[in-house]
């Protein structure tokens with residue numbers, strides 16, 4: 001379980017948010033909302049260890065994550081703006097490489113199945129440089145299925161995804177949550193009314209707004 005307590009983050013001497021606390025249980029899908037520049041990406045980056053917070057604490061199963069960052073690293077999958085794909089490698093090679101960084105070797109058939117699931121059957125051996133923006137993001141989504149981490153941290157995962165893909169991605173989020181996973185994401189995507197979403201408006205924690 002993820003919990004954050006009294007987080008504060010600053011950029012260039014400007015406090016973006018302060019006093020931010022929330023907890024996530026298995027099954028939760030939490031949207032971090034707020035206008036451009038509120039600090040949503042900053043929050044997700046720092047949650048996954050890309051930079052620190054000025055104040056506050058991030059806990060996994062009631063334990064501060066800084067006490068064992070390597071163990072925490074295995075608990076989440078992070079899909080950021082930059083997908084971390086190597087342009088000259090194929091989707092298959094990229095996934096194998098990225099998974100090996102986590103000591104995972106799922107085997108070619110699992111890699112092929114994950115790529116097929118995200119609509120990339122037939123593109124497994126095409127250099128990523130030759131894929132469209134949406135196809136590249138789909139390679140990133142395939143990685144989520146293979147890493148099997150309980151927590152997905154997703155920064156604008158709907159970017160460049162076509163309409164059918166948007167419906168599919170909504171389904172994969174619900175499926176992951178239904179299997180006891182947790183998802184924290186930023187997006188400007190409008191979910192259907194019935195979507196099981198919790199929402200946190202980061203601008204509520206901006207000191208300049210009060």
Ligand SMILES: Nc1ncnc2c1ncn2[C@@H]1O[C@H](COP(=O)(O)OP(=O)(O)OP(=O)(O)O)[C@@H](O)[C@H]1O
Nearest residue numbers: 011012016034035036037038039040041042043186
């Ligand atoms: N590398 C950086 N160096 C300095 N300031 C930065 C950097 N990246 C972002 N910022 C600033 O931090 C603030 C928050 O940026 P951030 O990208 O976290 O916002 P956001 O809520 O994700 O915005 P958006 O909805 O546009 O994606 C912005 O004012 C931005 O100018």
